[in-house]
Amino acid sequence: MGLMLPWTWFFLGYGIIPLSTGTLYDKVWELHRVAELPGGQTQLFIGLHLIHEVTSPQAFAMLKEQSLRVRHPERTVATVDHIVPTTDQGRPLADPLAEAMLSALEKNCADHGLRLYGFDSGRQGIVHVIAPELGLSQPGMTIACGDSHTSTHGAFGAIAFGIGTTQVRDVLASQSLALDKLKVRRISIHGSLAPGVFAKDVALHVIRRLGVKSGVGYAYEFSGSCVAAMAMEERMTLCNMAIEAGARCGYVNPDQVCFDYLRHRPCAPSGAAWRRAVTWWRSLASDGDAVYDDQVTMDAGEIAPTVTWGITPAQAMAVDEIIPAPNQLPPGERPLAQEAYRYMDLQPGEPIAGTPVDVCFIGSCTNGRLSDLRDAALVVKGRQVADGMKAFVVPGSQQVAWAAEEEGLDAVFAQAGFEWRRPGCSMCLAMNPDRLEGRQLSASSSNRNFKGRQGSASGRTLLMSPAMVAAAAISGVVTDVRTLLGNAEDTRTGPVE
Amino acid sequence: MTPAPITLVEGRGIALQGHDIDTDRIIPARFLKSISFAGLGNHVFADDRAATGGCHPFDRPEHQGARMLVVNRNFGCGSSREHAPQALRRWGITAVIGESFAEIFASNCLALGMPCLRGEAGAIGEIQQLIQEQPGVDFCLPLATSTLHGLDRHWPLMMESGPQTMLLSGCWDATGLLLSHGDELRRTALRLPYFHNFASTR
Ligand code: SF4
Numbered sequence: 001m002g003l004m005l006p007w008t009w010f011f012l013g014y015g016i017i018p019l020s021t022g023t024l025y026d027k028v029w030e031l032h033r034v035a036e037l038p039g040g041q042t043q044l045f046i047g048l049h050l051i052h053e054v055t056s057p058q059a060f061a062m063l064k065e066q067s068l069r070v071r072h073p074e075r076t077v078a079t080v081d082h083i084v085p086t087t088d089q090g091r092p093l094a095d096p097l098a099e100a101m102l103s104a105l106e107k108n109c110a111d112h113g114l115r116l117y118g119f120d121s122g123r124q125g126i127v128h129v130i131a132p133e134l135g136l137s138q139p140g141m142t143i144a145c146g147d148s149h150t151s152t153h154g155a156f157g158a159i160a161f162g163i164g165t166t167q168v169r170d171v172l173a174s175q176s177l178a179l180d181k182l183k184v185r186r187i188s189i190h191g192s193l194a195p196g197v198f199a200k201d202v203a204l205h206v207i208r209r210l211g212v213k214s215g216v217g218y219a220y221e222f223s224g225s226c227v228a229a230m231a232m233e234e235r236m237t238l239c240n241m242a243i244e245a246g247a248r249c250g251y252v253n254p255d256q257v258c259f260d261y262l263r264h265r266p267c268a269p270s271g272a273a274w275r276r277a278v279t280w281w282r283s284l285a286s287d288g289d290a291v292y293d294d295q296v297t298m299d300a301g302e303i304a305p306t307v308t309w310g311i312t313p314a315q316a317m318a319v320d321e322i323i324p325a326p327n328q329l330p331p332g333e334r335p336l337a338q339e340a341y342r343y344m345d346l347q348p349g350e351p352i353a354g355t356p357v358d359v360c361f362i363g364s365c366t367n368g369r370l371s372d373l374r375d376a377a378l379v380v381k382g383r384q385v386a387d388g389m390k391a392f393v394v395p396g397s398q399q400v401a402w403a404a405e406e407e408g409l410d411a412v413f414a415q416a417g418f419e420w421r422r423p424g425c426s427m428c429l430a431m432n433p434d435r436l437e438g439r440q441l442s443a444s445s446s447n448r449n450f451k452g453r454q455g456s457a458s459g460r461t462l463l464m465s466p467a468m469v470a471a472a473a474i475s476g477v478v479t480d481v482r483t484l485l486g487n488a489e490d491t492r493t494g495p496v497e
Numbered sequence: 498m499t500p501a502p503i504t505l506v507e508g509r510g511i512a513l514q515g516h517d518i519d520t521d522r523i524i525p526a527r528f529l530k531s532i533s534f535a536g537l538g539n540h541v542f543a544d545d546r547a548a549t550g551g552c553h554p555f556d557r558p559e560h561q562g563a564r565m566l567v568v569n570r571n572f573g574c575g576s577s578r579e580h581a582p583q584a585l586r587r588w589g590i591t592a593v594i595g596e597s598f599a600e601i602f603a604s605n606c607l608a609l610g611m612p613c614l615r616g617e618a619g620a621i622g623e624i625q626q627l628i629q630e631q632p633g634v635d636f637c638l639p640l641a642t643s644t645l646h647g648l649d650r651h652w653p654l655m656m657e658s659g660p661q662t663m664l665l666s667g668c669w670d671a672t673g674l675l676l677s678h679g680d681e682l683r684r685t686a687l688r689l690p691y692f693h694n695f696a697s698t699r
Contacts, residue, residue, distance in 0.1 A: 031685075031688065031689060032685060032689070033685070034681045034682055034685045035678045035681045037659075037668075037671075037674060038662060038663075038666065038668060038674075039658070039659040039660065039661075039662040039663040039666070039668065040657075040658055040659040040662065041663075043674075043675055043678060043681075045682065045685040045686060045689070047689065047691060047692070054529055055577070055578065055579065057532035058533060058534055058579075061533065066672070068672070068676075071682075072686075082529075083530065095530075097530040097531065098530065100532060101530065101531075101532055104532045138691060140691065141691060146577060146579075147576075147577055148575065148576050148577040161601075162577035162601050163577060163601065163604075164577055164578070164579035164582075164601060164604065164605035164608060165580075165605075166579060166605065166608035166609065166670075167605075167608060169672065170671055170672050173672055173675070173676060174672065174675035174676050174682065175682065175686075176678075176682060177671075177675075178671040178674070178675065180657070180659055212517055212574060213517070213570065213574070213597065216597065216598075216599060216600055217600065246571065246574065246599065246600075248600050269691075269694055269695045272697060273694055273695035273696065273697075274695075276695040276697065277690070277691070277695045280690050312517050312519075332516075335515070335516070336515070336516055336517060339515070429526045429576075430526060430527075431526050431527065431529065431530060448519075448521065448575060448576075450519045450521045450522065450575060451521070451522060451544070451545075452521060452522065452525055452544045453526075455526070455527070457543075457544035457547060457548065458548070
């Protein structure tokens with residue numbers, strides 16, 4: 001964007017480092033800039049590289065073909081999540097293809113000296129859940145992973161984005177990437193969320209308002225009083241979905257909420273280093289006079305529990321609205337809407353509430369964290385899932401599972417008729433045995449309602465918050481969770497009693 | 498190993514209409530269960546093709562051997578899986594022309610030396626219509642001018658100068674270039690406080 005950044009100097013106790021001004025994105029970009037490349041791209045240093053079993057094996061094969069080694073083995077961290085079964089995780093895995101992928105990851109990590117959080121580590125889980133909970137994801141870092149939801153880590157004030165397999169090879173070989181700088185759009189969300197409205201609803205609302213391609217070429221900075229009041233897990237949900245708006249990365253400026261979350265995490269700095277880290281992290285937040293390429297403002301009070309009705313995350317609506325008719329949509333969106341009505345077998349002009357649901361899935365890197373399970377458990381507690389409903393909970397990580405079990409959430413779910421599973425991506429993308437059958441309709445706390453996403457070529461997905469999925473499981477139909485919450489004061493915090 | 502410059506793409510076209518076609522549709526997740534990209538070409542658009550019972554453009558006999566895929570808006574959105582461009586490439590596609598592309602998809606294509614060029618909606622519509630009416634037409638696309646030629650007609654297309662330079666100069670496979678900056682890489686790492694765990698001296 002041609003913004004020339006003046007250099008200032010920042011004193012960090014051990015010396016001075018150059019610090020640029022502007023948005024957090026500008027500052028982090030400047031600090032990580034290695035070189036300008038002939039094609040006009042920038043070579044950017046990558047601070048943290050996360051890998052998993054699906055998008056890395058071909059990268060290691062390319063490395064071998066080209067006789068390259070891993071430049072910074074200490075900066076790549078691996079886990080297994082996409083293909084893992086959520087019932088029996090004994091080795092060898094029942095699916096030979098899944099076992100081959102896991103074995104390949106283990107071998108590649110051993111060959112190159114990379115840290116792998118496998119089943120027996122006690123820390124395995126979805127890559128975007130474990131890196132934050134280990135304290136690996138930190139403000140001011142550049143974070144890359146062969147997975148589009150890497151935007152999640154932007155919640156910490158990092159520049160985090162998904163990459164393809166050839167780029168995974170580039171990071172392994174050089175700890176850097178050739179990239180084009182993005183523009184920055186500030187999305188300010190002001191006010192507070194009503195009871196029964198969650199970060200997932202905010203994310204779906206933003207995508208619905210701005211569309212699935214508005215973010216192409218942009219990083220989204222989420223700010224405003226609503227975002228400032230969010231806990232880290234809520235910010236992760238919001239940044240996770242930035243990619244569904246087309247934005248390769250989303251971020252929130254680091255603040256005390258972020259530092260409090262990171263404090264005492266296994267991989268976070270400690271002692272004197274912690275104090276130096278916090279000083280540096282604070283200095284990275286966007287300056288008051290930073291220049292944005294675009295700004296959008298939204299009112300949190302307008303956001304209702306939101307649910308998708310179509311085949312992209314932008315085809316979303318408040319749960320108490322009626323499915324939009326073609327003439328209520330911009331002309332450019334009408335063909336896709338027609339395709340969606342047909343595929344979803346939903347009628348414009350009808351309410352979405354009351355639509356019968358076959359499968360309820362709570363989990364994924366969007367909503368598989370402890371607070372998500374608490375939100376859902378609050379709805380489920382003392383109730384029973386509807387007859388014939390298949391309902392299951394897949395914690396985002398082993399740490400989440402143990403913390404939830406410690407609080408008794410597993411029992412709350414089990415007593416209501418939910419299955420309590422082992423951690424993994426599960427039916428978010430159905431590369432494991434958890435999948436829809438035929439035309440089944442799922443209420444899902446994951447992030448993509450694309451055709452065929454949940455393992456059946458004709459399967460259908462309604463995206464919503466974990467609490468809304470819980471409400472659907474209990475009622476058997478799409479239900480406004482607010483009708484089940486009674487007058488619970490603040491539904492967004494605290495363990496279930 | 499330096500990749501070869503890519504200056505010209507030639508061949509017949511294949512049109513695929515629709516906005517927001519995601520990478521889950523280009524290659525469904527179940528085909529990702531492999532430690533190599535081999536064989537992906539057979540499964541490109543597997544579910545869409547099964548659902549249309551042989552009428553999908555990728556199934557029609559007249560489009561077999563086509564090289565240029567012509568699509569609409571936000572093609573390749575969703576998952577970052579490089580399996581999507583790999584599957585298209587292994588089916589035979591060597592360039593993608595569309596109204597717009599998702600970012601990760603476009604950069605994955607570039608990493609394979611497969612250019613993604615953008616065109617105005619009107620131009621894309623004309624090209625798609627021509628392909629449907631006369632599937633045998635041969636197109637020619639010199640990357641230096643970003644202009645598509647076919648049947649004595651010309652459509653100006655757009656490509657960012659970065660990717661264009663990289664393709665034309667043969668440095669679209671970035672690894673060698675990235676590795677050539679060893680000193681700069683070291684210097685950058687040294688100025689990042691977290692690289693030393695925020696140690697007080699270095
Ligand atoms: S939970 Fe879903 S979106 Fe997240 S990393 Fe796994 S497959 Fe991708």
